[in-house]
Amino acid sequence: MDTIIKAENLKFEYRNDETDEVTEVLKGVSIDIKRGEFVAVLGHNGSGKSTFAKHLNAILTPTAGRVSVCGIDTADENKLFEIRRRVGMVFQNPDNQMVANIVEDDVAFAPENLGMPREEIRRRVDNALAAVNMSAFSKHAPHMLSGGQKQRIAIAGVLAMEPEIIVLDEPTAMLDPAGRREVISTVRRLNRELKMTAVLITHYMDEAVSADRVIVMDSGRIVMDGVPSQIFPQVERMHSLGLDTPQATELAYLLKKSGFNIDGTVLTVDDCISEISELWRNKVGADD
Amino acid sequence: MMKDITLGQYFPGDTVIHRLDPRTKILVMIAYIAITFCVQNFWGYIVLAAFIVISITLSEIPPVFVIKGLKPIMVFIIITGLFNLFLTGGEVVWQAGVFKITKEGIRFAAFMVLRLTFLILGTSLLTLTTSPISLTDGMYRLLKPFSRIGLPAHELSMMMSIALRFIPTLMEETDKIMKAQAARGADFENGSLVQRAKAMIPILVPLFISAFRRADELATAMECRCYNGGNGRTSLHELKLEHRDALAGVCMVLILAAVIFLNIAVK
Numbered sequence: 001m002d003t004i005i006k007a008e009n010l011k012f013e014y015r016n017d018e019t020d021e022v023t024e025v026l027k028g029v030s031i032d033i034k035r036g037e038f039v040a041v042l043g044h045n046g047s048g049k050s051t052f053a054k055h056l057n058a059i060l061t062p063t064a065g066r067v068s069v070c071g072i073d074t075a076d077e078n079k080l081f082e083i084r085r086r087v088g089m090v091f092q093n094p095d096n097q098m099v100a101n102i103v104e105d106d107v108a109f110a111p112e113n114l115g116m117p118r119e120e121i122r123r124r125v126d127n128a129l130a131a132v133n134m135s136a137f138s139k140h141a142p143h144m145l146s147g148g149q150k151q152r153i154a155i156a157g158v159l160a161m162e163p164e165i166i167v168l169d170e171p172t173a174m175l176d177p178a179g180r181r182e183v184i185s186t187v188r189r190l191n192r193e194l195k196m197t198a199v200l201i202t203h204y205m206d207e208a209v210s211a212d213r214v215i216v217m218d219s220g221r222i223v224m225d226g227v228p229s230q231i232f233p234q235v236e237r238m239h240s241l242g243l244d245t246p247q248a249t250e251l252a253y254l255l256k257k258s259g260f261n262i263d264g265t266v267l268t269v270d271d272c273i274s275e276i277s278e279l280w281r282n283k284v285g286a287d288d
Numbered sequence: 289m290m291k292d293i294t295l296g297q298y299f300p301g302d303t304v305i306h307r308l309d310p311r312t313k314i315l316v317m318i319a320y321i322a323i324t325f326c327v328q329n330f331w332g333y334i335v336l337a338a339f340i341v342i343s344i345t346l347s348e349i350p351p352v353f354v355i356k357g358l359k360p361i362m363v364f365i366i367i368t369g370l371f372n373l374f375l376t377g378g379e380v381v382w383q384a385g386v387f388k389i390t391k392e393g394i395r396f397a398a399f400m401v402l403r404l405t406f407l408i409l410g411t412s413l414l415t416l417t418t419s420p421i422s423l424t425d426g427m428y429r430l431l432k433p434f435s436r437i438g439l440p441a442h443e444l445s446m447m448m449s450i451a452l453r454f455i456p457t458l459m460e461e462t463d464k465i466m467k468a469q470a471a472r473g474a475d476f477e478n479g480s481l482v483q484r485a486k487a488m489i490p491i492l493v494p495l496f497i498s499a500f501r502r503a504d505e506l507a508t509a510m511e512c513r514c515y516n517g518g519n520g521r522t523s524l525h526e527l528k529l530e531h532r533d534a535l536a537g538v539c540m541v542l543i544l545a546a547v548i549f550l551n552i553a554v555k
Contacts, residue, residue: 089512105524112523
């Protein structure tokens with residue numbers, strides 16, 4: 001698999017105009033993301049994860065270091081739209097991403113900006129809405145939809161650019177549990193079925209469990225990087241970074257700490273249930 | 289209360305009125321507004337009323353929905369009516385102290401009320417049957433020829449479309465802020481006019497702050513979707529004039545002719 005996003009010693013700082021203080025948000029981030037990967041980026045508030053995400057489609061450009069996406073340097077201003085059409089970006093608040101009063105018009109916004117012919121816009125809008133299972137709502141007004149539906153429309157809005165990468169910056173932070181499930185399963189499907197590279201910034205651990213790879217950021221640096229089953233069982237390390245672990249992992253960790261012989265790497269509720277029932281069966285068997 | 293404002297809200301549909309070219313609808317609306325100001329007797333309003341009733345029927349929008357659009361403007365209409373009723377000089381028909389009603393006053397007040405009502409009905413019919421994007425499209429294409437002399441046609445239409453898009457969002461937000469302030473003891477209903485105006489400040493401040501924040505986020509989201517102003521932009525919607533557009537134009541000319549005829553014929 002080839003590298004699609006490459007950050008080399010990425011640094012970003014900004015100066016406060018009033019106090020003239022320089023704040024260093026990213027302090028040297030280096031990472032390779034492979035084509036087709038589903039990467040979850042975790043970190044508590046102020047860890048620099050959103051700032052990192054904004055570097056992936058040249059909303060921000062590095063103060064020092066280099067970011068390249070599909071082989072294009074994001075600092076190259078002449079290639080700005082080349083980058084943005086390849087990297088779709090979805091934000092937290094679905095209401096503040098919608099330009100139009102009708103779902104299909106909103107989805108058409110990006111291809112219209114790219115100056116595509118009418119038939120091509122139509123094709124892309126239909127495909128994008130089908131990809132997020134919202135075709136039935138193409139003529140609806142966005143403010144009549146639920147939060148999860150709105151966010152799926154926002155995803156369709158970037159899919160209409162036919163991007164290679166989709167970056168989601170806390171897309172579920174404002175949604176209820178049902179809306180969160182809708183959005184995450186949509187992203188997962190795009191990754192599996194359309195082979196789209198996905199970068200999900202989140203602070204819900206349960207969402208990160210299904211990723212191929214988890215990156216943990218803390219005060220502007222990448223501090224952990226690995227598959228979920230390597231990252232989450234390090235419960236104490238996660239806690240010291242101000243992060244939770246999935247509830248199932250937490251339970252297994254606590255049981256293990258109390259002396260039970262349980263596999264500490266469980267990530268999902270189902271795995272946890274089977275581990276505990278296994279434990280129970282062994283105990284009952286031993287008592288007999 | 290906030291949900292009652294239908295002005296600027298689109299009622300999706302697929303009727304003859306919905307399918308009319310937005311350019312036609314805008315031009316028809318401008319003509320309609322001009323005609324409402326031309327009308328000089330009640331027969332003219334009957335013609336306009338017929339036009340509005342037929343349009344609403346064709347658009348298949350529940351009439352209640354259209355009439356609801358009048359509610360927020362009602363106070364304004366009533367005040368205008370009362371001013372005209374009491375402050376027009378002429379032949380006195382009723383007097384009590386300083387208050388007097390004149391024959392001309394009654395006529396004038398009735399005219400003003402009808403004129404405003406028809407203006408609101410007509411314009412809300414336009415926004416109810418035309419999606420903001422196609423409205424914007426229409427406006428843009430009507431204004432485009434003037435961009436050669438420096439008129440920012442695309443920017444204007446984009447601004448309008450976004451303003452319309454955010455009306456329901458900001459309405460909802462205002463409602464939420466009002467409830468939050470009321471829960472903490474704010475009183476919007478009682479007190480003098482000045483006190484009530486002052487009570488609006490704790491609503492407006494958070495509303496403005498949030499609107500600026502929204503604008504900032506929207507701008508970023510638009511940039512992320514390759515927005516680059518009007519240059520080289522295409523549109524999902526094709527604007528093509530059809531027979532029905534010509535028909536709408538002919539209707540407007542006939543109405544204008546009828547109104548002018550009635551103005552001259554009925555003195």
